[in-house]
Amino acid sequence: MKRKITLKQIAKELDVSISTVSKALRNSIEISEDTREKVQAFAKLYNYRPNNIALSLKNRKTKTIGVIIPEIVHHFFSKVIQGIELVANKRGYNVIVGLSNESFAKEVINMQMLANGSIDGFILSIAKETLQQQDYHHFNETISQGMPIVMFDRVIHEINCDKVIIDDMKGSKNAVDKLLRNGCKNVAIITTKDYVSVGRLRTQGYLQALEEYKMSPDAKLILKVDDELVSEDHLDSLEVEIESLFKENQNIDGVFAVNELYAIIAMKVARKMGLKIPDDIQFIGFTDGVLSKHATPSLTTVSQHGQQMGEKAADLLINKLENEEEEEFFETIVIETNLIERESTK
Amino acid sequence: MKRKITLKQIAKELDVSISTVSKALRNSIEISEDTREKVQAFAKLYNYRPNNIALSLKNRKTKTIGVIIPEIVHHFFSKVIQGIELVANKRGYNVIVGLSNESFAKEVINMQMLANGSIDGFILSIAKETLQQQDYHHFNETISQGMPIVMFDRVIHEINCDKVIIDDMKGSKNAVDKLLRNGCKNVAIITTKDYVSVGRLRTQGYLQALEEYKMSPDAKLILKVDDELVSEDHLDSLEVEIESLFKENQNIDGVFAVNELYAIIAMKVARKMGLKIPDDIQFIGFTDGVLSKHATPSLTTVSQHGQQMGEKAADLLINKLENEEEEEFFETIVIETNLIERESTK
């Protein structure tokens, strides 16, 4: 149960000064070859590694980035983390995660826990509650204290920081386009309440596509789901809502859903009602995940490239961290979406 | 772009010593009420928070736990992280994640990165490659340096540390039991190569169940999948293998798979071959996830309670960290599995 060995102990054992040991280990030419070899051999024997915390304190940087996401049991977010971790590790950084659980309070607390020196910068996606309350003081405070932030997916454009997003509007427009091109005459959308920015944008894309096809939107075909319903197991009521949407609008022959779960559930309802997919009705979901790929029929989706978003975000952050130039220049990277065609569309 | 304020700066501004500021902020009775109030007001104004790194260095503990898992884009592992994060935060700890990607080298490197003072202890699940190579020196070294480890799910019993596991054998025995009770006469198993301990144990449970029903196992009904095939998109060959399993053994009327993906794919193949689920053939998978719940038909599974595993592991680790008693006493907690019955069984 020996503690980790330190420079001081090595110095004592070898009867030299701490500085000499430090320099010897870093191969300084100041130190004679003799001493260098002796020290290095000893250090190797005892498996010496510099204490990270001490280095962090000295260098005033931790080589760690903090990631705060709304939830982790979620294909998209875990893909993003995978991407972040990939480039972070490649560039010598660690990743520390915090979950907000979509709660404003937890987001604030988590940021405070990390902002006190534990990390060099943040990568985050904003909690729904924060979006709803529109209280962004914690972001601004963090930034004004000199800690860079990169936001992804759910961002606030008014905040001065780097961002990585997808073109939600274009992505969903393309999807709806596809349905219309495939001959759908009555395309419904299953979306979220408007305060979730991505939901709003995806709805706009839907409307744009219709407009381009000279079709006027029908309010009855727009289902705005209250998020409370999606919390884990309250999906039954969502099924009911979708079922009544279908029953009251028998002419629906295409459905675009703003996430894969909604789409999968809608497909289930349709099948239960005896509809044939994709002959009677076609489906496209947003956010490609494991469900879409392995459902039957497999679901055509708009891929968000979560991992790529994570990689870009990490690169953006680390670039900022390692550029001392302080140029107050913020980028917004837009990741291209693409449509992955599967069995749920013709 | 002001830096975070430090004790030293406060001391200078108020023309007192650093010690006075520190004591005043911690409400020491050594300091007069006057001074205390003055200091606290100033600190509040400038939003002072003690620097975490400095505290870590001084206290020789970081209040951070390191988690190393094979992959994160995986329902089970992300559930575990969620559990870890939940109790860690509740008890004042942060969580820093490393991904091994099932690679021995990455596991070792990640552990080294973190073991140099960044964290107080590890929670981990072992990479497949490590299990295969049976090289565990990095675990033993870490432990002998006084850093506690808690292993979960994929563990090595020979290593002296706390563990959180499920009773894989019992879980799968129960599942196969269920199939046999439901009238299945020829139950196949889709499992992994034996070096993955959980795969091996689950296979044993399958054999036990058969034995109890006085049925002799049939080697042709045991499909050991090579993991290479499961890497992302090489699932086609898995489908082919399963298809030939079914074709060559037309009498199969029950399938037990050691993870949900295998089960889902097997169901797909069965359906393609015109079999009715659960009338002609019944399915049970191990590891409950999002796929099982939303597949059609939904899949009966053995739930592993990932979140609970994470919570237990975190509690175990933090207890050890906060108990100075050094009693060299290691626990193994076994989480009960339970069968979640859905549409894929009668």
Place this chain on the structure above:
DNA sequence: TTGGCGAGCGAAAACGTTTTCGTGTTAAAA
């Protein structure tokens, strides 16, 4: 007057590094 005591505060060490700036020794140059 002296001694003692408590209140209020500061100096300094410690955590483990890195780095700057000496300093002493030796060998070469003058």
Place this chain on the structure above:
DNA sequence: TTTTAACACGAAAACGTTTTCGCTCGCCAA
């Protein structure tokens, strides 16, 4: 012999805390 330069190394500061110990008052009792 004296000066100089190179060489090899050590002392100390710094990063931001907390905490122990000691110091200086002022006051009270003897």
